[in-house]
Amino acid sequence: MATISANLQAVKARIRAAAQESGRDAKDIFLLAVSKTWPPEAIREAAAAGQRAFGENYVQEALGKMDRLADLKLEWHFIGPLQSNKTRPVAERFDWVHGVDRLKIAERLSQARQGHARPLMVCVQVNVSGEASKSGVAPEDAPALARRVAELPNLKLRGLMAIPEPTPEVEAQRSRFRALRELRDRLNREGLALDTLSMGMSDDLEAAIAEGATLVRIGTAIFGERLRA
Ligand SMILES: *Cc1c(COP(=O)(O)O)cnc(C)c1O
Numbered sequence: 001m002a003t004i005s006a007n008l009q010a011v012k013a014r015i016r017a018a019a020q021e022s023g024r025d026a027k028d029i030f031l032l033a034v035s036k037t038w039p040p041e042a043i044r045e046a047a048a049a050g051q052r053a054f055g056e057n058y059v060q061e062a063l064g065k066m067d068r069l070a071d072l073k074l075e076w077h078f079i080g081p082l083q084s085n086k087t088r089p090v091a092e093r094f095d096w097v098h099g100v101d102r103l104k105i106a107e108r109l110s111q112a113r114q115g116h117a118r119p120l121m122v123c124v125q126v127n128v129s130g131e132a133s134k135s136g137v138a139p140e141d142a143p144a145l146a147r148r149v150a151e152l153p154n155l156k157l158r159g160l161m162a163i164p165e166p167t168p169e170v171e172a173q174r175s176r177f178r179a180l181r182e183l184r185d186r187l188n189r190e191g192l193a194l195d196t197l198s199m200g201m202s203d204d205l206e207a208a209i210a211e212g213a214t215l216v217r218i219g220t221a222i223f224g225e226r227l228r229a
Contacts, residue, residue, distance in 0.1 A: 004042060005049035007222045008033070011205075015216065018209035029209060032077055034201075034219030036061070037226045040068040046222065047072050055079040055098075055217050059086045066093055079161075079217060081135050088112040091154075096121040098161040098198050098217075101137045106149045113154035123161035123198050124149060126183060128176040136162065139183060146187055146194075159196025159214070160184050166203065173204045177211035184212075 011031065019026040034055040035043050043054055043065060056062035057080030066076060077096040082105055090097060091112035100106050100122050113120045124146050127136030137145050142160070150157040160183060164176035177199050184194050200208025200216035208216060220226065 003224070004045045004222060007224075008046060008049050008051055011218055011221050014205060014221075015209065018206040021206075022210045024209065028214060030215040032079075032198075032215055032217045033222050034079065034217050035065070035223065036080070036219065037228055038223045040065045042223055043069055043074070044072070047074060051222075053077060055219075057081075059089055063089060063093060077217075084108055091120055092116070094120070096123075096158075098123045099125040099135060100149060101125045101127075101135055101145075103145060103148050106145075106152055106155065110152040110154045116154065119154050119156040121158045122149065122155050123159050123196060124157065125161045125163070126180055128162045128179045129164040139179065142183055143187060143190070146192060150192055157192070157194065159194040159198060160187075161196075161198035163201075164199075164204075170207055173207035174211055177204075177208050177213065181212040 015029050015031065016026045019029060032053050032055045033046050033051045036057040053075040055077040076094045077098060078090050078094045079098045082090060082099055084105055087105060087108035091109045097109060097120060109120055124142060125136040126139055126142045128139060146157060149155065160180050162180045167173060180199055181197055184197055188194055196215055197213050198215045200213045202218050202221035205216045205218065
Protein backbone atom coordinates (compact mmCIF):
# COMPACT_ATOMS: atom_id res chain seq x y z
CA MET A 1 0.00 0.00 0.00
CA ALA A 2 2.95 2.35 0.54
CA THR A 3 3.41 2.19 -3.22
CA ILE A 4 0.33 4.32 -3.90
CA SER A 5 1.83 7.16 -1.93
CA ALA A 6 5.22 6.68 -3.63
CA ASN A 7 3.57 6.47 -7.05
CA LEU A 8 1.67 9.71 -6.38
CA GLN A 9 4.90 11.46 -5.53
CA ALA A 10 6.49 10.10 -8.72
CA VAL A 11 3.55 11.32 -10.84
CA LYS A 12 3.76 14.77 -9.24
CA ALA A 13 7.48 14.84 -10.03
CA ARG A 14 6.70 14.00 -13.68
CA ILE A 15 4.13 16.81 -13.77
CA ARG A 16 6.64 19.28 -12.28
CA ALA A 17 9.36 18.24 -14.74
CA ALA A 18 7.01 18.48 -17.73
CA ALA A 19 5.74 21.87 -16.58
CA GLN A 20 9.26 23.18 -16.15
CA GLU A 21 10.27 21.85 -19.56
CA SER A 22 7.59 23.99 -21.21
CA GLY A 23 7.93 27.03 -18.97
CA ARG A 24 4.63 26.42 -17.19
CA ASP A 25 3.73 26.55 -13.50
CA ALA A 26 2.97 23.06 -12.15
CA LYS A 27 0.27 24.65 -9.97
CA ASP A 28 -1.76 25.19 -13.14
CA ILE A 29 -1.98 21.43 -13.72
CA PHE A 30 -4.61 19.58 -11.72
CA LEU A 31 -4.03 15.90 -10.95
CA LEU A 32 -7.08 13.66 -11.23
CA ALA A 33 -6.42 10.16 -9.85
CA VAL A 34 -8.32 7.62 -11.95
CA SER A 35 -9.49 4.95 -9.54
CA LYS A 36 -11.75 2.83 -11.78
CA THR A 37 -11.63 -0.90 -10.88
CA TRP A 38 -9.69 -0.21 -7.66
CA PRO A 39 -11.33 -0.83 -4.26
CA PRO A 40 -12.23 1.91 -1.75
CA GLU A 41 -9.15 1.00 0.31
CA ALA A 42 -6.86 2.06 -2.53
CA ILE A 43 -8.65 5.42 -2.74
CA ARG A 44 -8.40 5.82 1.02
CA GLU A 45 -4.67 5.23 0.75
CA ALA A 46 -4.30 7.87 -1.97
CA ALA A 47 -6.42 10.29 0.07
CA ALA A 48 -4.17 9.72 3.09
CA ALA A 49 -1.28 10.78 0.83
CA GLY A 50 -3.09 14.04 0.09
CA GLN A 51 -5.00 13.25 -3.14
CA ARG A 52 -8.53 14.77 -3.15
CA ALA A 53 -9.93 14.29 -6.67
CA PHE A 54 -10.79 10.91 -8.17
CA GLY A 55 -12.03 9.85 -11.59
CA GLU A 56 -14.45 6.97 -12.16
CA ASN A 57 -15.85 5.40 -15.35
CA TYR A 58 -18.70 3.19 -14.15
CA VAL A 59 -21.71 4.67 -12.37
CA GLN A 60 -22.67 1.77 -10.08
CA GLU A 61 -19.09 1.07 -9.08
CA ALA A 62 -18.51 4.74 -8.32
CA LEU A 63 -21.67 5.17 -6.22
CA GLY A 64 -20.63 2.26 -4.01
CA LYS A 65 -17.21 3.78 -3.42
CA MET A 66 -18.70 7.21 -2.67
CA ASP A 67 -20.89 5.66 0.01
CA ARG A 68 -17.97 3.81 1.54
CA LEU A 69 -15.76 6.92 1.51
CA ALA A 70 -18.35 9.55 2.46
CA ASP A 71 -16.31 10.53 5.52
CA LEU A 72 -13.44 11.78 3.33
CA LYS A 73 -15.21 14.63 1.43
CA LEU A 74 -13.54 13.76 -1.86
CA GLU A 75 -14.12 15.38 -5.25
CA TRP A 76 -15.55 12.97 -7.84
CA HIS A 77 -15.16 13.23 -11.61
CA PHE A 78 -17.16 11.07 -14.00
CA ILE A 79 -14.86 10.30 -16.96
CA GLY A 80 -16.56 7.32 -18.62
CA PRO A 81 -19.04 7.18 -21.47
CA LEU A 82 -22.42 8.35 -20.19
CA GLN A 83 -25.70 6.78 -21.24
CA SER A 84 -28.79 8.93 -20.97
CA ASN A 85 -30.48 6.57 -18.49
CA LYS A 86 -27.60 7.13 -16.02
CA THR A 87 -27.56 10.92 -16.09
CA ARG A 88 -29.55 11.39 -12.86
CA PRO A 89 -27.19 9.68 -10.38
CA VAL A 90 -24.22 11.24 -12.13
CA ALA A 91 -25.69 14.75 -11.92
CA GLU A 92 -26.66 14.23 -8.28
CA ARG A 93 -23.46 12.65 -6.96
CA PHE A 94 -20.51 13.82 -9.05
CA ASP A 95 -18.75 17.20 -9.07
CA TRP A 96 -17.51 16.98 -12.67
CA VAL A 97 -18.44 15.19 -15.91
CA HIS A 98 -15.70 15.11 -18.56
CA GLY A 99 -17.28 13.21 -21.44
CA VAL A 100 -20.23 15.30 -22.63
CA ASP A 101 -20.50 14.69 -26.38
CA ARG A 102 -24.22 15.13 -27.08
CA LEU A 103 -26.65 17.94 -26.29
CA LYS A 104 -29.25 15.49 -25.03
CA ILE A 105 -26.89 14.22 -22.33
CA ALA A 106 -26.04 17.77 -21.27
CA GLU A 107 -29.73 18.72 -21.09
CA ARG A 108 -30.52 15.73 -18.91
CA LEU A 109 -27.57 16.48 -16.62
CA SER A 110 -28.71 20.09 -16.33
CA GLN A 111 -32.25 19.10 -15.44
CA ALA A 112 -31.16 16.51 -12.88
CA ARG A 113 -28.75 18.98 -11.23
CA GLN A 114 -31.62 21.35 -10.35
CA GLY A 115 -31.76 22.36 -6.71
CA HIS A 116 -28.13 21.48 -6.12
CA ALA A 117 -26.07 24.15 -4.34
CA ARG A 118 -23.35 24.18 -6.99
CA PRO A 119 -23.37 23.76 -10.75
CA LEU A 120 -22.04 20.55 -12.25
CA MET A 121 -18.66 21.18 -13.88
CA VAL A 122 -18.56 19.77 -17.41
CA CYS A 123 -16.18 19.34 -20.32
CA VAL A 124 -17.16 18.66 -23.91
CA GLN A 125 -15.35 15.58 -25.20
CA VAL A 126 -13.83 15.99 -28.66
CA ASN A 127 -12.71 13.17 -30.94
CA VAL A 128 -9.34 14.51 -32.01
CA SER A 129 -7.96 11.30 -33.51
CA GLY A 130 -10.56 10.67 -36.19
CA GLU A 131 -12.67 7.59 -36.77
CA ALA A 132 -10.35 5.36 -34.69
CA SER A 133 -11.91 6.64 -31.47
CA LYS A 134 -15.55 5.94 -30.72
CA SER A 135 -16.54 8.70 -28.36
CA GLY A 136 -16.40 12.45 -28.53
CA VAL A 137 -17.97 15.01 -30.83
CA ALA A 138 -16.25 15.64 -34.19
CA PRO A 139 -14.00 18.73 -34.01
CA GLU A 140 -16.12 20.57 -36.59
CA ASP A 141 -19.27 20.03 -34.48
CA ALA A 142 -17.64 20.92 -31.16
CA PRO A 143 -18.14 24.72 -31.28
CA ALA A 144 -21.91 24.48 -31.77
CA LEU A 145 -22.25 21.87 -29.01
CA ALA A 146 -20.04 23.87 -26.61
CA ARG A 147 -22.10 27.02 -27.15
CA ARG A 148 -25.36 25.18 -26.43
CA VAL A 149 -23.94 23.45 -23.33
CA ALA A 150 -22.59 26.76 -22.01
CA GLU A 151 -26.14 28.16 -21.99
CA LEU A 152 -27.68 25.38 -19.91
CA PRO A 153 -28.59 26.15 -16.29
CA ASN A 154 -27.03 24.15 -13.44
CA LEU A 155 -23.99 23.27 -15.54
CA LYS A 156 -20.73 25.17 -15.86
CA LEU A 157 -18.85 24.44 -19.05
CA ARG A 158 -15.21 24.40 -17.96
CA GLY A 159 -13.46 23.22 -21.10
CA LEU A 160 -12.66 20.40 -23.48
CA MET A 161 -11.56 16.82 -22.95
CA ALA A 162 -9.98 14.24 -25.27
CA ILE A 163 -8.86 10.61 -25.14
CA PRO A 164 -6.70 10.27 -28.26
CA GLU A 165 -5.91 6.80 -29.57
CA PRO A 166 -2.72 5.63 -27.87
CA THR A 167 0.41 6.06 -29.93
CA PRO A 168 4.07 5.80 -28.87
CA GLU A 169 4.99 8.66 -31.24
CA VAL A 170 5.42 11.79 -29.17
CA GLU A 171 4.84 14.10 -32.14
CA ALA A 172 1.58 12.31 -32.95
CA GLN A 173 0.51 12.57 -29.29
CA ARG A 174 1.31 16.26 -29.32
CA SER A 175 -0.54 17.01 -32.55
CA ARG A 176 -3.83 15.62 -31.13
CA PHE A 177 -3.41 17.54 -27.88
CA ARG A 178 -2.49 20.65 -29.85
CA ALA A 179 -5.70 20.31 -31.87
CA LEU A 180 -7.71 20.31 -28.64
CA ARG A 181 -5.88 23.38 -27.34
CA GLU A 182 -6.39 25.26 -30.60
CA LEU A 183 -10.09 24.47 -30.49
CA ARG A 184 -10.30 25.74 -26.90
CA ASP A 185 -8.42 28.93 -27.86
CA ARG A 186 -10.76 29.49 -30.78
CA LEU A 187 -13.86 29.05 -28.60
CA ASN A 188 -12.45 31.52 -26.10
CA ARG A 189 -11.79 34.06 -28.86
CA GLU A 190 -15.42 33.59 -29.88
CA GLY A 191 -16.66 34.48 -26.41
CA LEU A 192 -16.60 31.37 -24.20
CA ALA A 193 -14.43 31.34 -21.06
CA LEU A 194 -12.96 27.83 -20.97
CA ASP A 195 -10.19 27.32 -18.40
CA THR A 196 -9.82 23.53 -18.64
CA LEU A 197 -8.04 21.21 -21.05
CA SER A 198 -8.61 17.68 -19.70
CA MET A 199 -5.97 15.67 -21.53
CA GLY A 200 -3.07 13.38 -20.74
CA MET A 201 -2.95 9.94 -19.08
CA SER A 202 -0.18 7.76 -17.61
CA ASP A 203 1.62 7.22 -20.92
CA ASP A 204 1.32 10.65 -22.48
CA LEU A 205 1.06 13.22 -19.70
CA GLU A 206 4.31 14.94 -20.77
CA ALA A 207 3.02 15.53 -24.31
CA ALA A 208 -0.30 16.80 -22.93
CA ILE A 209 1.37 19.23 -20.54
CA ALA A 210 3.65 20.49 -23.33
CA GLU A 211 0.48 21.32 -25.29
CA GLY A 212 -1.29 23.07 -22.43
CA ALA A 213 -3.16 20.43 -20.39
CA THR A 214 -4.63 21.90 -17.20
CA LEU A 215 -5.97 18.58 -15.89
CA VAL A 216 -4.31 15.19 -16.35
CA ARG A 217 -6.20 11.96 -15.66
CA ILE A 218 -3.80 9.38 -14.23
CA GLY A 219 -4.70 5.80 -13.28
CA THR A 220 -2.03 3.17 -13.92
CA ALA A 221 0.92 5.28 -12.81
CA ILE A 222 -0.75 5.79 -9.41
CA PHE A 223 -2.63 2.56 -8.70
CA GLY A 224 -0.83 0.04 -10.93
CA GLU A 225 -1.93 -2.05 -13.91
CA ARG A 226 -5.66 -2.74 -14.00
CA LEU A 227 -6.81 -6.36 -14.33
CA ARG A 228 -9.85 -5.26 -16.34
CA ALA A 229 -10.74 -2.20 -18.37
C1 LIG B 1 -8.79 4.82 -17.53
C2 LIG B 1 -8.79 6.24 -17.95
C3 LIG B 1 -7.73 7.10 -17.65
C4 LIG B 1 -6.46 6.65 -16.95
O1 LIG B 1 -5.65 5.95 -17.83
P1 LIG B 1 -4.19 5.42 -17.37
O2 LIG B 1 -3.54 5.07 -18.65
O3 LIG B 1 -4.42 4.25 -16.47
O4 LIG B 1 -3.52 6.55 -16.67
C5 LIG B 1 -7.83 8.43 -18.03
N1 LIG B 1 -8.92 8.89 -18.67
C6 LIG B 1 -9.96 8.11 -18.98
C7 LIG B 1 -11.13 8.67 -19.68
C8 LIG B 1 -9.93 6.75 -18.65
O5 LIG B 1 -10.97 5.97 -18.98
